[in-house]
Amino acid sequence: MQDSIYTIPINEVFEPKDGCPICRMRDMLETRGIDYIMGAAMMEPDVRIETNRLGFCKLHYDKMLQQKNRLSLALMLESHLKEIQEKGIGKYVPAPSGGLFKKKETAKPEETCFVCSKIEWAEERFFDTILKMYGQSEEFRSLFQEQERLCFPHYRELCAFASERMNKKLLPDFLKDAGALCQKALDELKNDVSHYCKMFDYRNTGAEADWGNSRDSIERAIAFLTSREPEKKK
Ligand SMILES: [Zn+2]
Ligand SMILES: [Zn+2]
Numbered sequence: 001m002q003d004s005i006y007t008i009p010i011n012e013v014f015e016p017k018d019g020c021p022i023c024r025m026r027d028m029l030e031t032r033g034i035d036y037i038m039g040a041a042m043m044e045p046d047v048r049i050e051t052n053r054l055g056f057c058k059l060h061y062d063k064m065l066q067q068k069n070r071l072s073l074a075l076m077l078e079s080h081l082k083e084i085q086e087k088g089i090g091k092y093v094p095a096p097s098g099g100l101f102k103k104k105e106t107a108k109p110e111e112t113c114f115v116c117s118k119i120e121w122a123e124e125r126f127f128d129t130i131l132k133m134y135g136q137s138e139e140f141r142s143l144f145q146e147q148e149r150l151c152f153p154h155y156r157e158l159c160a161f162a163s164e165r166m167n168k169k170l171l172p173d174f175l176k177d178a179g180a181l182c183q184k185a186l187d188e189l190k191n192d193v194s195h196y197c198k199m200f201d202y203r204n205t206g207a208e209a210d211w212g213n214s215r216d217s218i219e220r221a222i223a224f225l226t227s228r229e230p231e232k233k234k
Pocket of ligand 2: 058060113
């Protein structure tokens with residue numbers, strides 16, 4: 001497996017100062033991962049073993065479907081389906097865990113994903129680099145503080161990761177800086193969504209009604225809360 005394609009220079013991710021840097025990193029990894037899987041990786045038996053075992057999540061199937069190379073996808077699906085046939089569908093039924101709706105130990109097959117697993121793998125290394133740079137470089141620390149925002153899921157992931165791995169002396173500063181980036185975004189969005197709601201008041205229906213920054217606030221709030229741009233209306 002060519003893990004080098006999942007290595008991304010940290011400055012490339014933090015320099016643009018536009019949106020959430022972790023979303024940007026994730027998007028870069030995702031694009032590279034999907035290009036690789038639909039192209040060069042097709043003929044690599046060790047990759048196929050992994051994709052047969054893990055399959056893909058709905059989101060990443062959709063992204064692969066958007067690519068031109070339908071034969072790649074068909075070949076991957078063929079051998080993934082074949083593996084399920086050969087193992088037998090019964091093997092995929094989770095063992096009882098006391099109560100049908102209690103949380104199961106085993107992940108559902110539609111939730112395991114080759115691309116997601118690569119992103120998680122690379123993300124862990126990337127988070128480690130962020131923490132190291134934050135501790136070592138004054139310049140990077142400023143760059144981190146100058147980010148436009150951290151989305152809510154990435155704020156939580158990054159802080160949980162730091163709480164576990166970071167030098168205890170540096171941790172409070174890091175949590176404060178990361179918190180400021182998420183808080184700022186949250187407060188702005190809350191204002192914009194409130195403004196949007198007020199625009200439905202009959203007093204605000206005239207041509208001179210001032211929407212301010214609120215017109216796309218629903219889309220931006222969803223992106224902040226989920227780390228993903230909502231799908232455009234067809
Ligand atoms: Zn994010
Ligand atoms: Zn996935």
